[in-house]
Amino acid sequence: xxxxxxxxxxxxxxxxxxxFWLLVGSLSVFFPLYMTIMIAFKDPSQxxxxxxxxxxxxxxxxxxxxxxxxxxxxxxxTLSNSILITGATMIVAVIFHSLIGYAIGRSMQKRGYxxxxxxxxSGMFVPFAIIMMPIVKQTAMLGIDNRFGVVLLYSxxxxxxxxxxxxxxxxxxxxxxxxxxxxxxxxxxxxxWSVIFPLMKPMHATVAVLTAxxxxxxxxxxxxxxxxxxxxxxxxAQLNFQSQFGTNYNLAFASYLLALIPMLIIYIIGxxxxxxxxxxxxxx
Amino acid sequence: MASxxxxxxxxxxxxxxxxIDGLNLEIKDKEFIVLVGPSGCGKSTTLRMIAGLEDIxxxxxxxxxxxxxxxxxxxxxxxxxxxxxxxYPHMTVYKNMAFGLExxxxxxxxxDQKIKEAAKVLDLEKYLNRKPKALSGGQRQRVAxxxxxxxxxxxxxxxxxxxxxxxxxxxxxxxEISKLHRKLQTTFVYVTHDQTEAMTMGDRIVxxxxxxxxxxxxxxxxxNKPANIFVAGFIGSPQMxxxxxxxxxxxxxxxxxxxxxxxxxxxxxxxxDILSKYAGKEVVVGIRPEDFHLDQAFIEMAPKSLIxxxxxxxxxxxxxVYCYGKIDDEAIIFRAPSRFRPKEQEEIVxxxxxxxxxxxxxxTTESIII
Amino acid sequence: xxxxxxxxxxxxxxxxTIPIVILFFVFNTMAVIQGFGYSLTNFxxxxxxxxxxxxxxxxxxSDERIINSYIFTFGFAIICTILVxxxxxxxxxxxxxxxxxxxxxRAIYFLPNILGGLVIGYVFNFFFTYILPxxxxxxxxGALSNSLLASPKTAxxxxxxxxxxxxxxxxxxxxxxxxxxxxxxxxEAGAIDGAVGFKKFKNITFPLIMPxxxxxxxxxxxxxxxxxxxxxxxxxxxxARSTESISFLIxxxxxxGGAFGYQSANAVIFFVVIVTISIxxxxxxxxxxxxx
Numbered sequence: 001x002x003x004x005x006x007x008x009x010x011x012x013x014x015x016x017x018x019x020f021w022l023l024v025g026s027l028s029v030f031f032p033l034y035m036t037i038m039i040a041f042k043d044p045s046q047x048x049x050x051x052x053x054x055x056x057x058x059x060x061x062x063x064x065x066x067x068x069x070x071x072x073x074x075x076x077x078t079l080s081n082s083i084l085i086t087g088a089t090m091i092v093a094v095i096f097h098s099l100i101g102y103a104i105g106r107s108m109q110k111r112g113y114x115x116x117x118x119x120x121x122s123g124m125f126v127p128f129a130i131i132m133m134p135i136v137k138q139t140a141m142l143g144i145d146n147r148f149g150v151v152l153l154y155s156x157x158x159x160x161x162x163x164x165x166x167x168x169x170x171x172x173x174x175x176x177x178x179x180x181x182x183x184x185x186x187x188x189x190x191x192x193w194s195v196i197f198p199l200m201k202p203m204h205a206t207v208a209v210l211t212a213x214x215x216x217x218x219x220x221x222x223x224x225x226x227x228x229x230x231x232x233x234x235x236x237a238q239l240n241f242q243s244q245f246g247t248n249y250n251l252a253f254a255s256y257l258l259a260l261i262p263m264l265i266i267y268i269i270g271x272x273x274x275x276x277x278x279x280x281x282x283x284x
Numbered sequence: 285m286a287s288x289x290x291x292x293x294x295x296x297x298x299x300x301x302x303x304i305d306g307l308n309l310e311i312k313d314k315e316f317i318v319l320v321g322p323s324g325c326g327k328s329t330t331l332r333m334i335a336g337l338e339d340i341x342x343x344x345x346x347x348x349x350x351x352x353x354x355x356x357x358x359x360x361x362x363x364x365x366x367x368x369x370x371x372y373p374h375m376t377v378y379k380n381m382a383f384g385l386e387x388x389x390x391x392x393x394x395x396d397q398k399i400k401e402a403a404k405v406l407d408l409e410k411y412l413n414r415k416p417k418a419l420s421g422g423q424r425q426r427v428a429x430x431x432x433x434x435x436x437x438x439x440x441x442x443x444x445x446x447x448x449x450x451x452x453x454x455x456x457x458x459x460e461i462s463k464l465h466r467k468l469q470t471t472f473v474y475v476t477h478d479q480t481e482a483m484t485m486g487d488r489i490v491x492x493x494x495x496x497x498x499x500x501x502x503x504x505x506x507x508n509k510p511a512n513i514f515v516a517g518f519i520g521s522p523q524m525x526x527x528x529x530x531x532x533x534x535x536x537x538x539x540x541x542x543x544x545x546x547x548x549x550x551x552x553x554x555x556x557d558i559l560s561k562y563a564g565k566e567v568v569v570g571i572r573p574e575d576f577h578l579d580q581a582f583i584e585m586a587p588k589s590l591i592x593x594x595x596x597x598x599x600x601x602x603x604x605v606y607c608y609g610k611i612d613d614e615a616i617i618f619r620a621p622s623r624f625r626p627k628e629q630e631e632i633v634x635x636x637x638x639x640x641x642x643x644x645x646x647x648t649t650e651s652i653i654i
Numbered sequence: 655x656x657x658x659x660x661x662x663x664x665x666x667x668x669x670x671t672i673p674i675v676i677l678f679f680v681f682n683t684m685a686v687i688q689g690f691g692y693s694l695t696n697f698x699x700x701x702x703x704x705x706x707x708x709x710x711x712x713x714x715x716s717d718e719r720i721i722n723s724y725i726f727t728f729g730f731a732i733i734c735t736i737l738v739x740x741x742x743x744x745x746x747x748x749x750x751x752x753x754x755x756x757x758x759x760r761a762i763y764f765l766p767n768i769l770g771g772l773v774i775g776y777v778f779n780f781f782f783t784y785i786l787p788x789x790x791x792x793x794x795x796g797a798l799s800n801s802l803l804a805s806p807k808t809a810x811x812x813x814x815x816x817x818x819x820x821x822x823x824x825x826x827x828x829x830x831x832x833x834x835x836x837x838x839x840x841x842e843a844g845a846i847d848g849a850v851g852f853k854k855f856k857n858i859t860f861p862l863i864m865p866x867x868x869x870x871x872x873x874x875x876x877x878x879x880x881x882x883x884x885x886x887x888x889x890x891x892x893x894a895r896s897t898e899s900i901s902f903l904i905x906x907x908x909x910x911g912g913a914f915g916y917q918s919a920n921a922v923i924f925f926v927v928i929v930t931i932s933i934x935x936x937x938x939x940x941x942x943x944x945x946x
Contacts, residue, residue, distance in 0.1 A: 019753040025745070026762045028819070032777050035785065051788030100674045103667040116675060123682050125932045127880055129904040130921035131685035133692060133699070133914055138685065156681045159674070176370035179337050180431075184384030185358030188666040194383070198374040217770035219883045220901075224909060235772045239886070242776060249780060256773045267768050271761045274768065278824060279831050282869060 036260070039253040040065055065254035072245065073237040073255055079262065082233045085147055085222075086215045089154040093162055093211040094204050096155065101166025102196055106178075108167075117167065123160040128220050136224050145225050153225070154215050162207050165281060169203040170196075202280070209277030216263060234259045286348040286361065286438035286471055287313045288334065294342030295329055295495070303329050305495045307343070316465050316472040318486035320479060321518070326495040327475045328443055334473060335364050335441050347439060358387075363432035364441040368448060369424045371416040371431070377403075378412040381431045395434075402430040405467070422453045429464065440465075442474045446481065458484055479519050483507070491515050513649040516570050516642060522606060524642070525571045525616040531643075533563040540569055540643070543612035545591045547638050553653045562643075562652060570642035573606070576618035577635045578626075589636045593618075595626045686925070692918035699914035710919035720920060723898045726810065730899070731878035734814050738821045738874055739867070745822065746829030747855070760830065767823035775887025778816040779803065782888075806896035809889050813897055816884050821877065825870045832866030833859070872935045879928065900924050 035055060042058040043065070069075070104120075107113040135153065139145040144152065173196060181191040222233045232240065238259050245251055267274060288311040295304035304326045311317050319327040332338040333345060336357035345353055352360050371380050378399060385395045403409045406426040416424055425445060432440055445461070446454045462485055465472050476482055482489045483503045491498040491506065491514070498518075499511040510516035516524045529540045538549045538559045549559065576593075577583065583590060593609040593616065605625045608617050618634065626632050643652040693710055697703035714720050749760050766774070782803045790798025802812040836859060844850075844858045860867070882901040885891060891898040891906065898906075904924065908917030 015752040015754070018748050018751050019755070019759075022745075022748050022753060022759050022763075025748075026759065029762055029765055032774070032781065032819075035781065036777050039780070051785050051792070054784065054788075096674065099670055103670040107664070107667050107671075113671075116671065120675070120678060123678065125925075125929050126682060126686060127901065127921070127924055127928050129880070129901045130689045130918075130925045131682065132905065132921070133908055133918055134685040134688035135681065136909070137688070138681065152677075153681055156678055159678055174368060174370065176366045176368060177372060179332075179335075179357075180364070180366060180370040180372070181383075182337065183335060183357045183362065183364050184435075185387040186383075188663045190387070195372055201374075213768060217768075217772075217883075219770075219772050219886065220905070224905075235770050235883075238773055238776065242887070252776065253780070256776055259773050260769055263768050263770070267765065271764075275761065275764055275827060278764075278767065279827050282824065282828050282873065283831060283866070 033260075036253050036257050039250055040257045041254075042250050044248065044250055065250050066258060069241070069251055069255035069258060072251075073241050073258075074232070075237075075258055078232045078234055078237045081147065081231050082216060082262075085150050085154070085233060086212050088151045089158070089215045090208050090212050092151065092155045093158055093207055097159060097162035097207060098166050098197060098200050098204065099192065100159075101163050101170060102192055104163065105167035105170035106175075117163070120163055121160050123157075124164075128157075132220065132224055135221075139225055146229060147226070147231055150221055150225055153221060154211075154218075157221075158211050158214065161281070162211065165203055165207055166200065169200060173199050205273055206277040206280040209274050210281040213274075213278070234262075287311060287315075288439060288471065288473070289346045290330075290334075290343070291346075292343035293330070293333065293340065293345060295326070295333060295338065296341045303495050304333070304341075307495070307497060309490060309497065309500065311471060311473065314469050314471055316462070316474065316485060316487045318474045318476060318482040318489045319492060320476055320482040320489055321492035321498075323477060324494075325492040327477075327490075327492050329495075330492070331364075331441050331443055331473060331475045334360075334439070335362055336360050337364075358384075361438040362441055363435045363437035363439075364443065365428045365432050365445045367444040369416070369428040369445075371424060371427055373416055376413050376415055377408060377419070377427050377430075380416070380427060381434050384431070384435055398434040398436070399430075402433045405433070405464070406430050421449050422457060425449065425457055426460075429461070433464075433468070438471065440468075440470055440472045442472065444476055445474075446476070447478070454481075461485065479521065483519065489519075491518060493518075509651070509654045510570075510642065511651055513568060513570070513644045516644070516651070520572060522573045522617045522619070525573065525614075525618070526644075527569045527571070527611065527614050527616070528566065528646070529569045530566055531559060531562045531564065533560070538563070540567070540641075542569065542636075543591060545589070547589050547636060547641070549641070549643075549653070550639055553639070555653070558652060559643075562645075566646045567652065568644040568646055568649075570644060571616075571636060572640065573618045575637040575640040576616075576620070577637060578620045578624045578632070582637075583633065583635045586635045586638070589638050590633050591636060593632055593634050595628055595630050595632060597628060598625055600625065689918050690922055692915050693922045694919075695915040697915035697918075698912045699909065703915060706915070710916050711923070713916065714919055714923060719895060719898070720903070722895065723900050723903045726897060727879055727881070727899045730810060730814065730817075730881065730897075731875055734817055734821070734878045735871065735874040737814065738818050738825055739870055741818065741822050742825035742829050742870065745826045746833060747859075749826065750830055750833040760827070764823045764827055766820045767827075769820065771817075771820060771883035772887045774820060775816060775884040778812070778819070778884075779888050782812045803889060804893065806892075806894045809893055809897050813881075813884060813888055816888050817878065817881060821874065825874065828866050828870055828873075829863065832863035836862045868935075868938065872932075875931060875935065876928070879931070 038055055038058065041061050041063075043062060046053065046058060104113050104117050108117065136145070139149045139153070142149075177195055177199075178191050181195050186194060217235060219235045219239065222236050223239065226232060226236065238255060241255050242252065288309075290307055290309040290311075293304055293307040294302070296302045307326075307330065319330060321327050329338055333340050334347075336352070336355065340353050344351055347360055347362070372383065375383065381399045381402065382395050385398065390398075399412070400409075403412055406429060408423065408426055408430060411419060411423060411427075416427065419427065428445065442461070446457050449457060458481060461474075474481075474485060483506075486503060488500060488502055489506050490500045493514050499506060499515045501509070501511075506515060506519050510519060510524075513526065517526070527542055529542055532539045532541065532546075537551070538554060539546045540549065541547075577586075591611060593607075593611055595607055595609045597608040599606040599608070600622060603622060604619045605622050606617055606619055607626060608615065610616065620626075642654050644650065645652055694705060694707060695703045696706050696710075745763060749756065749763065753759065783801050787799050787801050790800075802808040840858060840862065841854065844854055849857050880901050881899045882905070885897060885899050885902045889897040891902050900920070901924075904917045904921050907913045907920075911917070
């Protein structure tokens, strides 16, 4: 009898049990971050050999590691490069990808455009590895093995996905709105800017989030294009840093934390938008 | 302030489908004309050609004195109300109405004045700062009308504007649009698939089928003098009954036979002795549901036009009853005052009002006598 | 909106499309073609080169390093896909049930997705090198007290954990949105028919979120086959080249290893493999969608 009543109670309290286990599980998310913070604030002398020593709170919270890491990685410059590249790509994606999404999406009754659409979409399956080497050659030849080139190439690599998202979304916007605009006297461009572009807002958010996440964290393209130009992005700076100072863990982790912080801040602020954007993009 | 003349209009899509075939129509200035027909008849296409949203494959379209075949929609001096309103969802009601005027570079205070005027007429003053999403169906409909009004167009084009509204609102908006037409004194071209809308609103009605005009006439004439079987069947609810029959001649008198009953066609209907051509030939007899009579007085008055009907089903509509039955295995429907509600499966005698019957040529489906 | 009257519109569309398509052709399609071109040469990445026909391709198939990297990458991708999907599904079910702080918990579990794979690799590198063996020693576990990264037999597993830690985030979220599409009344009808507990999941929930399962499979396979960042930062392809993914090998062999032409051939093969798998998966996806 006791057992039965216990069962009934646990059944009622299921949601608490699940909450508990999910909270426990979330430690696996926090632990690496906790570890990073703890190490970043210590100096090597505090890193006794035991893990307890490594994971304990530092005796004094020191920002020395950060200052040093910032100097070595040229943090502000690197950060501004990352922001510049990601921001520019995001803007190009939202403006131009929506524009071409509109042009192609509204011309799908024509066979040529349908083929063109499939052609561009198929670009999604091209692994970066195959175009990596020709891209290095091409950009060097054209003199765009620089930040501009990186933005240009990102804009091209994200075109297939964004085109698919925008043309898919365009199907929800009734054609009669454009006809009303035509009667109102709007040109095709004016119709796009005044009617279509504002209506694509939910998709702009998705595209912006996906494009930004992808470019911000990308390693490969800046690695092959920007190495040696002195214009690093945050991930590349970590890569270079690691090969030189990798054994000074306290310094290294301060640098990692610096690299993670911008995204963490943005996530804390725009967490709902980001989650929504990523899910929209994945499901569509 | 503008008539519309459509001369020999053609529309063929690139895939070779011909949707409009040699359409001729003169729409008078200030007229309320309704294009009606089943879906796919080309009524919307015609309207969209007038608007300039569809290309004209052949023929000529003039608004006023100006041929507008190659004129952009915005330069045609027209305004259009769309089926789903096509309001810009991200703009306020005010902005929706202002958009076209702003593009025309109309001064701001003039825009403001026009919108205020329209809002007053349409009772939208309270909603000018709302977005379409926050409005009811009827209010959205009025905004769409307002957007058309502020353009001050020579021609109003309305594409099934009431089809998204519920039945009650539709009746209400019908009268409002009619009122608006009277007030604005402008040409209205109105497309609908609903014959009730057409009948109640139009000065004249254009019945279309398969891209061809079947009849252009006033609502009364369309109902009383349908040009062919299609128009006769399309206009009126419940539908006109069609019964196959044969014309017989005895001297100068003509008869039709229905289920053993021989009806004499009143001589007054036989204009120019047209029936002589049909003597001995198969025809289609058309009888409106209200031209069957059950009351004793009528039956006694017309002993020669009585007919047996077996009732299958009756539908009580309130003031009257729709009776579904069979004459000689052909399904018919007639209306009777509700006090005469027959029982199901009952055989009853009804009188046909021979003065109201229609005869149609079986081959051409054209009307012979009306 | 058709034909010549709207030629203005068509012309505008064409004017938008053409330049963008040209750019796409130059930096995507032409690059692929060029990559194929290089694969037929013995180009080192610098200096002159000769045409060698299909020799690179023939050599690829007898190159143990290449074969190993394919075996590793596929094994890694498959194990990681299975692991990630199981964990994600469990998490999604948990996060979709009536729990406290649902929004916050979802946000927490999604966090790893937004962090860069490279830096996360470095952090986990430290974890596997110092923390985990430390724990192993503390609990006297011989297996754990050696770093997973030190042995070719276990390094792949460390990579799986690192990659999965991040990938679970997105997959969980996709499953959650899948679960939201299942109407409550279907569960109620199922409950009346006696579908509760695991039966409910097997007979009702899972079939209904099948499309999301497929999305996750496709996403996982594609991303895991192209794994690069974490390999660079966690293992560097080692130890003893045991964790060299295909992308990593193409990069390291082609750009810094002086085998540009040879690795181009590898990239072409890799491309064909990816396309084949993608087409296969899309077919599968479509047939599933038709069913529903």
